[in-house]
Amino acid sequence: MKVAKFGGSSVADAEQLEKVARIIQSDKERRIIVVSAPGKRFANDVKVTDLLINLGESYKENRQYERELSLVVERFRSIVTDLNLSDQVIDKIETEIKNIFASSEAIYSKLEALKAVGEDTLAQILSEYLTSLGMNARYLNPKDAGLILSDQPGGAQILEESFDKIYRLREYDGILVIPGFFGYTSTGKLVTFSRGGSDITGSIIAAGVKANLYENFTDVDSVYCVNPTIVNNPKEIATLTYKEMRELSYAGFSVFHAEALIPAVRAEIPVCIKNTNNPNCPGTMIVAKKEIQTGENPVVGIASDEGFMSLYISKYLMNREIGFGRRLLHILEDEGISYEHTPSGIDDMSVIMRANQMDERKERNVIKRIKAELKPDQVHVARGLALIMIVGEGMQRQIGTAYIATKALKDANVNIEMINQGSSEVSLMFGIKEEAVNAAVKSLYQAFFE
Numbered sequence: 291m292k293v294a295k296f297g298g299s300s301v302a303d304a305e306q307l308e309k310v311a312r313i314i315q316s317d318k319e320r321r322i323i324v325v326s327a328p329g330k331r332f333a334n335d336v337k338v339t340d341l342l343i344n345l346g347e348s349y350k351e352n353r354q355y356e357r358e359l360s361l362v363v364e365r366f367r368s369i370v371t372d373l374n375l376s377d378q379v380i381d382k383i384e385t386e387i388k389n390i391f392a393s394s395e396a397i398y399s400k401l402e403a404l405k406a407v408g409e410d411t412l413a414q415i416l417s418e419y420l421t422s423l424g425m426n427a428r429y430l431n432p433k434d435a436g437l438i439l440s441d442q443p444g445g446a447q448i449l450e451e452s453f454d455k456i457y458r459l460r461e462y463d464g465i466l467v468i469p470g471f472f473g474y475t476s477t478g479k480l481v482t483f484s485r486g487g488s489d490i491t492g493s494i495i496a497a498g499v500k501a502n503l504y505e506n507f508t509d510v511d512s513v514y515c516v517n518p519t520i521v522n523n524p525k526e527i528a529t530l531t532y533k534e535m536r537e538l539s540y541a542g543f544s545v546f547h548a549e550a551l552i553p554a555v556r557a558e559i560p561v562c563i564k565n566t567n568n569p570n571c572p573g574t575m576i577v578a579k580k581e582i583q584t585g586e587n588p589v590v591g592i593a594s595d596e597g598f599m600s601l602y603i604s605k606y607l608m609n610r611e612i613g614f615g616r617r618l619l620h621i622l623e624d625e626g627i628s629y630e631h632t633p634s635g636i637d638d639m640s641v642i643m644r645a646n647q648m649d650e651r652k653e654r655n656v657i658k659r660i661k662a663e664l665k666p667d668q669v670h671v672a673r674g675l676a677l678i679m680i681v682g683e684g685m686q687r688q689i690g691t692a693y694i695a696t697k698a699l700k701d702a703n704v705n706i707e708m709i710n711q712g713s714s715e716v717s718l719m720f721g722i723k724e725e726a727v728n729a730a731v732k733s734l735y736q737a738f739f740e
C-alpha cells in the first residue's frame with residue numbers, strides 16, 4: 291500500500307487535478323491520498339490558505355470581508371466548473387465559513403477552523419472527481435481517520451494514541467482522500483500543523499497504516515542539492531538518508547516540511563519526492579541507510595534559510611559561573627521563545643533563534659532581565675542573520691570539507707559570523723549576513739558540485 295500526498299501546486303486548478311487523477315489511476319497501490327489546499331497557479335498567485343488567513347484577519351478586525359470570502363469561493367468554483375462537477379460543495383463552503391464565524395468558539399479557534407477549509411474542501415472535490423471517473427473513492431475527515439493532535443494551534447503535534455486507529459484504515463478497500471494540514475485534539479477541537487503541514491499528515495498516515503512507500507508529489511523532478519531558485523539547474527539528488535533530509539529541510543529545503551520525516555522515520559517508511567507534472571521521473575528517495583561509495587562527494591546538499599537573529603552575551607569568568615546557560619535559556623523560556631543553536635566561548639555565549647519570535651517588546655523584556663539577573667559585561671542583539679547548512683553523511687569520514695567551505699565563502703567575499711559543526715558530523719553550519727546568502731550559496735555550490 292502507498293500513501294500519496296499532493297501538495298498545493300499539484301492541486302492548484304482543474305488541469306493539475308486531472309494529472310493527479312491519472313497518477314492515482316495508474317497504480318492500484320495508491321490507496322490513501324492526502325491533499326493540500328490549492329496553491330499558486332502562477333508566480334504572483336495567492337495560495338488558498340493565505341486567502342483564508344486574509345479572510346480571518348478581516349473578520350477578526352471587524353472589517354468587511356465579502357471580497358476575501360468571494361476570492362476563496364471563486365477559486366473553488368472555477369475548479370468545480372472545469373471538472374464538470376456539481377456545485378453543491380460551493381454552497382457548503384460559504385455556509386461552513388459563516389457557521390465558523392457565528393460559533394461561540396474563541397477567536398483563535400475560529401481562525402484555526404477557517405485555515406482548514408482549503409484542504410477540507412479540496413479533499414471533498416477530489417473524492418467526487420475520482421468517483422465521477424469511475425473510481426471507488428471516499429472523502430475521510432481527519433477525525434474519522436484518527437488524527438489526534440496536541441492542543442498547539444498552528445503548531446500541533448501528533449499524539450501516539452493516533453497510530454492504532456490509523457492502522458485500521460488498511461481495512462478499507464477503495465481509495466481514501468484525506469485533507470492534510472489539520473486534525474483534532476482529544477476534546478474535539480480542530481487544530482492545524484505549522485504552515486506546509488500537509489506533508490506531516492501524509493507522513494503520519496503512511497506511518498500509521500505501515501505503508502510500503504510515502505510518495506510526496508510536488509512541482510519539481512527531485513530534491514536538488516541546492517535551492518533551484520538560487521542556482522539554475524542544480525544537480526538532482528537520487529537518494530538521501532532520513533538524517534540528511536531532516537537537516538536539509540530544517541535548514542531551508544522547503545520542498546519537504548522539516549517535521550514531516552519523523553513519523554516516517556520511526557516506522558521506517560521510505561519516502562519518495564516526485565513531480566506531478568512529470569510522474570515518470572524517478573524522483574528522490576529518502577531512506578534509512580545508503581552505501582557511501584569511495585570517492586563519492588561527501589556533501590549531498592547545501593541549504594540556506596533567512597530570518598534568524600542572535601543574542602550575544604559576554605561576561606568575564608562565565609565559565610566559572612554554574613548555571614549561567616540554564617538561567618539565560620530560562621529567561622527565553624519564560625518569554626515563550628525557542629532557540630536553534632547556542633555557540634559559546636569561555637566568556638561568551640550566543641543564542642540563535644528565529645527573529646519572528648521576538649518582537650520589540652519581548653526584546654526589551656529579555657534584555658532587561660538578562661542585565662538584572664545575569665549581570666553581563668555586554669549584551670546585544672543582531673538581526674538579519676542567515677544560516678547555511680552543508681549536509682552529508684559522508685562528511686564524517688572526509689577530511690577537508692570545512693576547508694573547502696570556508697575557502698568558497700572567502701572567494702565570494704562573505705564574512706562568517708558563526709560556525710557550528712553538528713555533533714553527528716553530518717552537518718556544518720555557517721551564520722552569515724542575510725544579504726550575502728545568494729553569493730555564498732552559489733560559491734559553495736561551485737566548490738562542492740561543479
Ligand SMILES: Nc1ncnc2c1ncn2[C@@H]1O[C@H](COP(=O)(O)OP(=O)(O)O)[C@@H](O)[C@H]1O
Nearest residue numbers: 297298299329508509513514516517543544545
Ligand atoms: N533543494 C530543493 N530541491 C527542490 N525544491 C526546492 C529545494 N529548495 C526549495 N525548493 C522549492 O520547493 C518547492 C516545492 O515545495 P512546495 O512549494 O511546498 O510544494 P507543494 O506545493 O507541492 O507543497 C519547489 O518548487 C522549489 O522551488
Ligand SMILES: N[C@@H](CC(=O)OP(=O)(O)O)C(=O)O
Nearest residue numbers: 297298326339485486487488
Ligand atoms: N495549505 C497549507 C498546508 C500545506 O502543506 O500546503 P503546501 O502543500 O502548499 O505546502 C499551507 O499553505 O501551509
